[in-house]
Amino acid sequence: MQRWSRFNIVSLIFGFAFLYLPIVLLVIFSFNESKLVTVWAGFSTKWYVQLFQNQALLDAAWVTIRVALVSATCATVLGTLAALALTRYTRFRGRMLFSGMVFAPLVMPEVITGLSLLLLFVALGFDRGFWTLTLAHITFTMCFVAVVVQSRLLSFDRSVEEAAMDLGATPVTTFMKITLPIIAPAVFSGWVLAFTLSLDDLVISSFTSGPGATTLPMKIYSQVRLGVTPEINAVCTILIGIVAIGVIIASVVSRQRETQRVKDEQAAFGH
């Protein structure tokens, strides 16, 4: 194994240490007995107990989860449609503008997106709250879904779809029976991505939400500004745990489906 050299291994070890060490330290200090997050004083779960007595925090968590569920679901539908439009219809009027509108939100600074959505809602006379928050989250997460689904659509064999159409299936039936099952893992990971992005967002949420719709990141942010406490470490640890479990399940599911698919194909073609 000449290619997998010592240099490669060392750079990977340092890279992953850099990526993971801060998160690991944060998790460790959420179990600290002392109120200081920099001096270890013994193991304790008291910050977690305190967390579940903090009603304001629990309310914020509930708002965040509701917004994330609704917006991830809508964003998955819209993002999948956008991905289809980009890959299946290579020529239509305004395609340049359309692909621009799909890719630009991926890099657009959040302060700009947040401010512009807020001014839209004010101009329309919407009351800021749960629904404006959800609409804003749908808009920026659908583009991430579109990119994930698009990469799957680009890599699959379109002749299966054409065969179905030749045999008389309508575009809708073809989509439901052929395309959707094939891209389902990508659509699912798009949903998970949209869900976590919505769960995490601070800047766009702060602009577009109103009284009564404080999300968990907004709550965490306002506490962080007052100082670092083990209680915040505990909230963060729970969030990291949820996301990590979700991502690991998603990737195991998609890997199993992938091996199953390869097996099916091999059986079908008699290799």
Next chain:
Amino acid sequence: MTKFGSAVFNRLVIIIPYAWLMFFFLIPFFIVFRISLSQTAVAMPPYLPVFDLADGLSGIFSGIREFSIDNYLWLTQDALYINAYGASLWIAGVSTLCTLLIAYPIAYGMAQAPSNLRATLLMLVILPFWTSFLIRVYAWIAILKPEGLLNQFLLGIGVIDQPLIILNTNWAIYIGIVYSYLPFMVLPIYSALEKMDHSLNEAAQDLGCTPISAFWQVTFRLSLPGVIAGCMLVFIPAVGEFVIPDLLGGSETLMIGKTLWNEFNANRDWPVSAAVATILLLILVVPIMFFQQAQAKADGEGR
């Protein structure tokens, strides 16, 4: 289903997401621009309306005559704003370069790894990207504080005898940006390197290239689309970054994202913050179009 039905389906696939993005992404920019031309008022919303549609066409014309570029003049008169734009571009540029220098060896190591390990390595890079941005930035506060973990460690092993002051300086901003955006840089470079045909590099070495020059002339050049995409994915959002300068940075430098936030939330001056956003958008239009072209090229290759 009839032919008409399938035509409707084809149309809807395009129209629904198109209309959504038009309404919630494109039109809001015009509203931002319009409000940047109006005057601040003590009211809710805190700006004077530019158009009064009730007056019809004449209302629109008189509205256009009342457009005011005062907000833009204000931005040029106060050095605060110009410095903030300059500092943001500089900090984002330096951080992008540092991210590239750290990300390239990681992506290269991943691409060279045995193929049964690659999926796991890929997941390890993606995983932090799914964890909250805010949490990852927050984690650095406890590390970089004067009495924080890094200083405890360095004092403990005797490298330094005075705690380093890193938190609330530009150093902390650089570290925060490099750390937060690292996966965005690793992923496109990795996918460019993974697709590459390694026999090209071997051929260059057979023809007398040293390993280093073969790397520069073949491997690096072929990975350039990934490098460009990664740099754009880091640079553009970093220019308008708010959370990192706010939590890790100090008062010595003001970045434009934070300026906009303060203008909007603390000063409640909506027209000026709209003008700040408009100029920021104009500065970023060229890199965004660059990014888009790189994306379109990547799609073309996949087809």
